Amino acid sequence: MPAIEISDLTKEFRVPEKNPGLWNAAKSLLRRRFRAIPAVTGLNFSIQEGELVGFLGANGAGKTTTLKMLSGLLHPSSGTANVLGYTPWQRRTAFQKQFSLVMGHRTQLWWELPAQETFRLNQEIYEIPDAQYRATVEELVELLELRDCMSIPVKKLSLGQRMKAELAVSILHRPKLLLLDEPTLGLDVVMQKKIRQFILEYNRRYRATILLTSHNMDDVVELCPRVILIDHGRLLYDGSLRQVVERYAPHKVIRADFNEAVSPVELARIGRIAQYQGTRAVLEVPRGEVSPRAADLLTHFPVADLTIEETPIQEVVRRLFTQAPSKAAPRG
Amino acid sequence: MSKYLYVYTLSLQNVLQRRASLLMDRVGGIATLLALYFFWSSIFKDSATVAGYPKAQMLTYVLMMSLLRSLVFTGRGWEVVGEISSGRLSNYLIRPIRYLGYCLSLDLAQKTVHCAAAVFEISILILVLGAPFHIPQSPQTWVLFPIIATFSTLLFFLLEFLVASLAFWTSESGGPLFCFDLLVQFLAGAFFPLDVLPRALQAALYMTPFPYLVFFPIDVYLERAPTEMALKVLATQGAWLVVVGMAAATVWRRGLRNYAAEGG
Numbered sequence: 001m002p003a004i005e006i007s008d009l010t011k012e013f014r015v016p017e018k019n020p021g022l023w024n025a026a027k028s029l030l031r032r033r034f035r036a037i038p039a040v041t042g043l044n045f046s047i048q049e050g051e052l053v054g055f056l057g058a059n060g061a062g063k064t065t066t067l068k069m070l071s072g073l074l075h076p077s078s079g080t081a082n083v084l085g086y087t088p089w090q091r092r093t094a095f096q097k098q099f100s101l102v103m104g105h106r107t108q109l110w111w112e113l114p115a116q117e118t119f120r121l122n123q124e125i126y127e128i129p130d131a132q133y134r135a136t137v138e139e140l141v142e143l144l145e146l147r148d149c150m151s152i153p154v155k156k157l158s159l160g161q162r163m164k165a166e167l168a169v170s171i172l173h174r175p176k177l178l179l180l181d182e183p184t185l186g187l188d189v190v191m192q193k194k195i196r197q198f199i200l201e202y203n204r205r206y207r208a209t210i211l212l213t214s215h216n217m218d219d220v221v222e223l224c225p226r227v228i229l230i231d232h233g234r235l236l237y238d239g240s241l242r243q244v245v246e247r248y249a250p251h252k253v254i255r256a257d258f259n260e261a262v263s264p265v266e267l268a269r270i271g272r273i274a275q276y277q278g279t280r281a282v283l284e285v286p287r288g289e290v291s292p293r294a295a296d297l298l299t300h301f302p303v304a305d306l307t308i309e310e311t312p313i314q315e316v317v318r319r320l321f322t323q324a325p326s327k328a329a330p331r332g
Numbered sequence: 333m334s335k336y337l338y339v340y341t342l343s344l345q346n347v348l349q350r351r352a353s354l355l356m357d358r359v360g361g362i363a364t365l366l367a368l369y370f371f372w373s374s375i376f377k378d379s380a381t382v383a384g385y386p387k388a389q390m391l392t393y394v395l396m397m398s399l400l401r402s403l404v405f406t407g408r409g410w411e412v413v414g415e416i417s418s419g420r421l422s423n424y425l426i427r428p429i430r431y432l433g434y435c436l437s438l439d440l441a442q443k444t445v446h447c448a449a450a451v452f453e454i455s456i457l458i459l460v461l462g463a464p465f466h467i468p469q470s471p472q473t474w475v476l477f478p479i480i481a482t483f484s485t486l487l488f489f490l491l492e493f494l495v496a497s498l499a500f501w502t503s504e505s506g507g508p509l510f511c512f513d514l515l516v517q518f519l520a521g522a523f524f525p526l527d528v529l530p531r532a533l534q535a536a537l538y539m540t541p542f543p544y545l546v547f548f549p550i551d552v553y554l555e556r557a558p559t560e561m562a563l564k565v566l567a568t569q570g571a572w573l574v575v576v577g578m579a580a581a582t583v584w585r586r587g588l589r590n591y592a593a594e595g596g
């Protein structure tokens with residue numbers, strides 16, 4: 001049985017029309033007009049137990065809305081979902097004890113109290129036996145290097161520390177399904193890496209099913225063998241990451257600042273020039289050759305600063321639209 | 333059950349930790365209490381009874397009012413409105429805990445601290461100002477009053493929860509609760525006993541749940557009416573609890589269907 005199976009899942013938000021002006025505001029007091037915003041449209045996919053899937057899309061594509069339906073926060077406008085054998089929006093206790101939803105910029109930690117208090121609270125809420133609780137906390141504190149953060153009021157933690165505590169408190173009850181919404185949002189590169197490692201570790205150790213949204217390709221390239229890409233609420237691609245990367249993101253992006261203006265002609269040997277402004281350039285370099293070319297750049301050009309990035313999701317989406325043979329490629 | 337107990341203890345910690353805000357609340361309460369106390373004292377300079385209340389009863393009404401204010405009128409309404417409209421409600425909806433029970437646990441913690449403070453303040457007033465204070469004589473009152481006070485507490489909690497739930501629909505969310513807060517203490521008799529009002533107004537008010545929040549409970553405490561009256565108060569409170577409870581449950585269920593889980 002798949003861990004998640006959704007068919008024709010659709011969500012439209014009804015929002016009151018807001019027209020500018022006092023007169024229109026007065027009119028809307030008497031009769032409100034609603035406008036339907038389609039957030040998710042006819043989405044179909046299924047995810048097997050133990051899979052780690054990247055759920056990708058530009059901002060506003062409908063990722064969060066989908067996760068909210070999968071966790072039972074939102075009733076869909078139409079369509080069905082089966083998550084761990086339950087209909088999520090019925091909010092059965094047995095279902096709620098088996099999953100967790102973590103949102104990057106939401107907190108369930110009690111702001112004024114040390115994180116350990118929320119940990120204890122979750123022990124009570126999820127009715128975790130003492131022995132299991134102690135073992136899990138010990139393991140998580142170790143793995144996420146949380147020891148120093150546990151007894152400080154949450155409001156005094158850094159974003160990265162808070163995010164780690166957030167993840168830890170969300171998996172105290174060892175959920176079989178983890179829904180992660182932008183878990184690396186706003187974190188620095190080192191912290192992003194730690195979070196990713198942890199997610200992978202959790203997936204491996206407990207064979208947990210993980211669905212992870214991101215608009216950051218890095219997250220997915222490191223973690224997810226399979227990706228689901230959506231755009232404007234519709235499925236665009238569901239299949240192996242390798243295929244997406246080979247076809248639509250064969251390059252990495254080197255962003256470089258120089259101490260003095262460099263010649264574009266010479267730069268062209270490093271990679272395709274996507275942007276050029278004299279002392280600043282963005283270059284596309286084939287994935288396999290990033291290291292030698294970056295080394296070349298560093299030794300032969302007056303580099304002040306350099307970063308290597310994944311192709312932005314928006315770019316992948318654009319290419320999928322313009323190049324894909326069929327919009328929803330078969331899984332593979 | 334133990335999860336709600338734990339929420340209660342956590343919340344107790346939280347209330348005690350926010351000493352400044354606790355202190356402000358208490359100072360506000362004491363100011364109201366003193367104002368009412370001296371107002372009624374000065375009125376009793378010229379006459380032995382006012383609107384059928386001898387001095388000791390009226391001053392007891394004021395002092396008991398102060399205690400019930402801490403017990404009955406500390407709600408979670410604004411927090412509920414905030415959590416609905418900001419989408420923080422989502423935190424509870426995805427976990428195996430009942431939001432109503434969670435709120436009640438938080439509220440009981442507030443009530444515990446505030447009631448302890450109120451008892452302390454009232455004792456000081458009685459000792460320092462030599463305020464006359466009515467102590468119930470009949471054992472029935474000692475049995476019935478605590479039950480009635482508990483029912484009042486639950487009734488206010490549910491009423492406020494019901495009004496706060498309207499935030500699922502009103503985009504300027506606080507409106508209904510603001511009106512409720514403005515009127516409820518007046519209608520409940522938190523500033524003066526309701527039987528000083530004209531008869532027609534009284535009769536109309538008695539058709540609503542509000543007088544059952546504090547006016548009738550204090551009436552029972554003062555033993556102004558026979559025991560049957562106390563039983564009638566209790567029964568009416570029970571009926572209102574059922575009605576308001578069912579209304580709150582229905583509104584909440586419908587609201588959740590409307591909930592947009594904003595944010596995140």
Ligand SMILES: Nc1ncnc2c1ncn2[C@@H]1O[C@H](COP(=O)(O)OP(=O)(O)O)[C@@H](O)[C@H]1O
Binds near residue numbers: 015037058061594
């Ligand atoms: N509560 C809401 N009310 C109205 N529109 C919403 C609401 N939540 C999301 N939307 C809209 O639905 C679309 C999808 O949003 P979302 O699922 O948050 O996207 P993503 O998480 O992929 O960035 C967006 O156009 C957004 O503006």
Ligand SMILES: [Mg+2]
Binds near residue numbers: 065181
């Ligand atoms: Mg989102």
